[in-house]
Amino acid sequence: MSAPPAPRRSYREAGARRRLLAVLDPGSFRELVGPAERVQSPHLAALDLPAAFDDGVAVGRGTLQGRPVLAASQEGAFLGGAVGEVHGAKLTGLLRLAAREQPAGVVLLLDSGGVRLQEANAGLLAVSEILRALLAARAAGVPVVGLIGGGWGCFGGMGIVGRCCDGLAMSEEGRLGLSGPEVIETTCGVEELDTRDRALVWRLYGGKHRIVLGEADLLVEDDLAAFRAAAASLLTRRRVLTLERLCQAQEALEGRLADFGSCADPVDLWAAAGVVAPAELPLLEPEPFLAAVARARRPVP
Amino acid sequence: MNLDELLQGLFPSGHDVRVEGAIASGTGRLPGLEVAVLGAVGGAEVGVAEALRLAAGVLRVVRDHPGRPLLFPVDTRGQRMARREEMLGLNGALAHLAECVELARQRGHRTLGLVHGEAVSGGVLPLGFMADEVHAVPGARPAVMNLRAMARVTKIPLPRLEELSRASAVLTPGLESFVATGAIASVWQAPLDAALAAALARPGGPDRRMALGAARGGRTLAQRVAARVEEEGT
Numbered sequence: 001m002s003a004p005p006a007p008r009r010s011y012r013e014a015g016a017r018r019r020l021l022a023v024l025d026p027g028s029f030r031e032l033v034g035p036a037e038r039v040q041s042p043h044l045a046a047l048d049l050p051a052a053f054d055d056g057v058a059v060g061r062g063t064l065q066g067r068p069v070l071a072a073s074q075e076g077a078f079l080g081g082a083v084g085e086v087h088g089a090k091l092t093g094l095l096r097l098a099a100r101e102q103p104a105g106v107v108l109l110l111d112s113g114g115v116r117l118q119e120a121n122a123g124l125l126a127v128s129e130i131l132r133a134l135l136a137a138r139a140a141g142v143p144v145v146g147l148i149g150g151g152w153g154c155f156g157g158m159g160i161v162g163r164c165c166d167g168l169a170m171s172e173e174g175r176l177g178l179s180g181p182e183v184i185e186t187t188c189g190v191e192e193l194d195t196r197d198r199a200l201v202w203r204l205y206g207g208k209h210r211i212v213l214g215e216a217d218l219l220v221e222d223d224l225a226a227f228r229a230a231a232a233s234l235l236t237r238r239r240v241l242t243l244e245r246l247c248q249a250q251e252a253l254e255g256r257l258a259d260f261g262s263c264a265d266p267v268d269l270w271a272a273a274g275v276v277a278p279a280e281l282p283l284l285e286p287e288p289f290l291a292a293v294a295r296a297r298r299p300v301p
Numbered sequence: 302m303n304l305d306e307l308l309q310g311l312f313p314s315g316h317d318v319r320v321e322g323a324i325a326s327g328t329g330r331l332p333g334l335e336v337a338v339l340g341a342v343g344g345a346e347v348g349v350a351e352a353l354r355l356a357a358g359v360l361r362v363v364r365d366h367p368g369r370p371l372l373f374p375v376d377t378r379g380q381r382m383a384r385r386e387e388m389l390g391l392n393g394a395l396a397h398l399a400e401c402v403e404l405a406r407q408r409g410h411r412t413l414g415l416v417h418g419e420a421v422s423g424g425v426l427p428l429g430f431m432a433d434e435v436h437a438v439p440g441a442r443p444a445v446m447n448l449r450a451m452a453r454v455t456k457i458p459l460p461r462l463e464e465l466s467r468a469s470a471v472l473t474p475g476l477e478s479f480v481a482t483g484a485i486a487s488v489w490q491a492p493l494d495a496a497l498a499a500a501l502a503r504p505g506g507p508d509r510r511m512a513l514g515a516a517r518g519g520r521t522l523a524q525r526v527a528a529r530v531e532e533e534g535t
Binding site for chain 2: 032033039042043046047059060061070085086088089090092093094096097100101115117118119120121122123124125126127128129131132133135136138139156157159160161162163164176177178179183184186187188192193204205209210213215241242243246247249250253254256257260261263264265266269300
């Protein structure tokens with residue numbers, strides 16, 4: 001007789017630090033430049049916006065199943081986890097530390113709308129520095145993994161950062177993309193994307209579509225323990241920065257464009273990929289979903 | 302500055318750069334050195350198709366011309382915003398492009414970004430801003446978004462934003478701000494071929510943009526905060 005399963009604790013509803021504490025080994029997290037040091041944005045007061053003592057991101061070290069890791073967690077409750085000067089510099093500093101120190105990995109708990117427009121230039125530059133530091137850490141042999149399951153998803157420049165990880169785990173409710181639905185509706189009009197069509201928004205950006213596309217590696221329940229298990233399992237996979245691997249990725253992405261470029265909706269794309277009953281995918285629980293898409297998935301090498 | 306003028310200035314000995322569907326690619330000649338040229342130009346939007354053509358271009362240079370320097374001219378109004386692009390995973394295509402540039406760097410290619418027109422967000426992040434150094438020519442217009450759109454998204458009234466942005470390099474669009482924050486290392490004046498040769502003669506080295514922003518006073522905290530994370534962690 002097996003023990004009853006532990007009750008689910010929502011990853012999505014948890015704050016940034018609670019997520020970190022649950023993903024890392026109990027009691028192992030030690031924050032770097034924590035809120036007591038009050039390192040905050042100098043740019044928000046002029047806009048009459050409150051600052052946060054951590055600028056919306058916690059960074060530090062800990063262990064994951066006994067292995068030393070560096071980790072960061074973005075706080076969606078503060079300006080949508082958006083990247084400003086200080087927020088970005090904390091992430092870049094952590095990734096530079098990783099390249100030097102060679103931990104078993106870096107775990108990024110991503111929850112961000114992208115560049116913080118209130119400090120736009122510094123935010124864009126910060127994302128650019130994160131990208132360079134992340135890829136330098138990977139080139140130095142340190143795997144970087146991303147978890148996406150927060151309320152803000154992973155958008156804008158952080159959507160590029162997320163896909164530069166060695167591995168990504170998403171919940172169905174986690175969202176990943178470049179231009180978010182609100183941005184597209186505001187810029188291109190409601191005919192292009194109607195944000196009130198929630199089902200469409202989930203089809204486009206949600207974890208299930210990202211799994212079929214090959215943009216996400218693992219689909220997990222909205223559960224802290226499930227994300228912890230996913231992070232540990234992703235630490236073992238590498239997407240090495242070699243000419244051979246990147247040529248394979250190029251071929252896979254060109255194949256995606258050729259095969260799906262004329263699809264009008266993700267449902268058409270799922271059908272083109274060979275899913276038998278594509279319209280039913282959004283309704284399926286993770287296990288039957290993964291079975292239904294097993295042969296249709298197009299992992300990017 | 303338009304692309305033809307730029308290329309004539311950079312390569313007085315000649316070049317074979319062609320533009321097809323907003324992607325410029327080819328080779329420029331400097332005395333004793335060939336330079337691969339690759340970029341989204343003409344104010345182009347970068348979508349999945351453009352990102353993959355650019356990535357293929359980087360991979361081709363890495364495979365066929367080991368060590369050849371890469372110059373990325375930049376004139377892009379940003380990522381293509383569309384439902385179809387998101388459905389096809391534009392963020393992933395841009396990430397792949399950024400990885401290709403990192404591969405080139407790891408294999409000893411010098412990389413330079415050169416902004417001669419617009420340089421907006423998702424159009425410049427995975428290529429131009431991934432380079433070892435980013436420079437510009439006079440008249441370049443780097444930005445995240447214009448103040449009018451920013452006012453709409455942040456719900457800060459436009460007159461207030463205009464007033465605030467006059468005092469802040471982190472908020473104001475434009476070349477001056479991007480130089481002050483360290484995003485752009487320098488603005489090249491004629492003769493451009495000399496500026497290019499001098500940049501290529503320098504070693505690649507680490508990302509120096511935080512130090513530049515601190516020294517120029519346009520972005521004072523980033524350098525200190527990143528260093529503090531590294532120090533506390535050591």
